[in-house]
Amino acid sequence: MQVEDRLENEAILRVAETGTIRGLGVFAKANVPQGHRVIFERPVMSCAAATLTDASLYYEWTKIGVEGQNRLKRLFWKLRLLPSSENPGFYTMRRLRSFVREHAYLQKSDPKKANIYKWCSYLNHACEKCANADYTVDSYSGAIAVTTTRPVQAGEEVIVNYNRGKQNLHCTGCKPPGTFRRTWTILRYRFLRWSARRAWPSGEEEPTLFPPGHDPMVVPTPEGKSAVAGQLDESGSTDTISPETPRESGAIFTRLRGVYLSMLAFFHKRQLPAGQDAKDIELESENDAVDRGNQAQ
Numbered sequence: 001m002q003v004e005d006r007l008e009n010e011a012i013l014r015v016a017e018t019g020t021i022r023g024l025g026v027f028a029k030a031n032v033p034q035g036h037r038v039i040f041e042r043p044v045m046s047c048a049a050a051t052l053t054d055a056s057l058y059y060e061w062t063k064i065g066v067e068g069q070n071r072l073k074r075l076f077w078k079l080r081l082l083p084s085s086e087n088p089g090f091y092t093m094r095r096l097r098s099f100v101r102e103h104a105y106l107q108k109s110d111p112k113k114a115n116i117y118k119w120c121s122y123l124n125h126a127c128e129k130c131a132n133a134d135y136t137v138d139s140y141s142g143a144i145a146v147t148t149t150r151p152v153q154a155g156e157e158v159i160v161n162y163n164r165g166k167q168n169l170h171c172t173g174c175k176p177p178g179t180f181r182r183t184w185t186i187l188r189y190r191f192l193r194w195s196a197r198r199a200w201p202s203g204e205e206e207p208t209l210f211p212p213g214h215d216p217m218v219v220p221t222p223e224g225k226s227a228v229a230g231q232l233d234e235s236g237s238t239d240t241i242s243p244e245t246p247r248e249s250g251a252i253f254t255r256l257r258g259v260y261l262s263m264l265a266f267f268h269k270r271q272l273p274a275g276q277d278a279k280d281i282e283l284e285s286e287n288d289a290v291d292r293g294n295q296a297q
């Protein structure tokens with residue numbers, strides 16, 4: 001096997017925003033030939049798949065402790081709004097469960113496990129025809145390998161076909177969503193990411209998807225030189241993104257957040273008994289109360 005055959009994970013991939021309803025995705029930093037193993041990794045978290053509603057996830061989440069939880073929060077922004085705690089409450093567990101449902105791959109061990117991976121949990125779905133890679137999960141160790149099924153160009157998204165069970169994702173390649181659904185999903189998604197970024201305590205370094213000093217555009221080559229990954233296409237295709245293009249504007253999202261909070265307060269107020277004022281209602285206060293109640297039991 002040649003040295004370049006072993007380049008995988010961060011050596012040839014990066015996680016970036018797709019600019020589509022798929023949210024974040026995994027992109028190739030260099031041209032990858034067909035049949036190349038682009039990802040090989042072990043789970044960063046694992047729990048019993050059939051028991052997502054019972055103690056398994058709770059056990060795993062508390063077992064890794066606050067430090068482990070913070071490590072996962074660095075990898076997955078969707079977890080960042082959750083409090084790190086050795087005694088997570090109802091709300092935390094509910095968010096965690098939906099995260100696992102969305103991001104886990106099944107390991108066919110006995111009992112079946114739901115595994116979260118650093119790279120694979122960012123892979124998006126496409127139909128068999130449009131997918132450019134395939135994966136296998138080792139039923140013993142849970143290690144996952146993703147291999148390209150056709151050549152992938154630098155800047156192209158690595159996509160696999162994983163629509164199974166109850167997940168009902170469309171292939172955005174050959175079945176693009178309608179304008180309304182696309183706009184709504186992208187806005188909602190960006191708003192959530194922006195909130196997650198702001199939720200990180202000020203003064204602490206904001207978590208990134210890459211280690212410090214890592215330049216996602218520079219691809220290490222086997223000879224020890226560095227090659228700059230090819231620029232992404234300018235065709236406006238929704239399947240590729242330009243890393244230089246700033247995609248988020250703080251002002252717009254501040255305004256959107258204001259509108260969103262006013263809407264929440266308005267609907268909340270309608271549900272209150274007459275005379276009670278809703279102006280002090282804070283986001284998630286209901287869930288916090290459930291959390292506290294749960295912990296008190």
Ligand SMILES: C[S@@+](CC[C@H](N)C(=O)[O-])C[C@H]1O[C@@H](n2cnc3c(N)ncnc32)[C@H](O)[C@@H]1O
Nearest residue numbers: 022023024102103121122123124125169170172
């Ligand atoms: C394994 S995660 C992939 C990472 C995810 N895109 C993110 O930003 O965290 C799977 C989730 O990505 C989104 N997704 C993946 N493929 C999609 C597709 N073809 N169309 C719409 N959403 C997709 C769905 O929300 C799905 O639940």
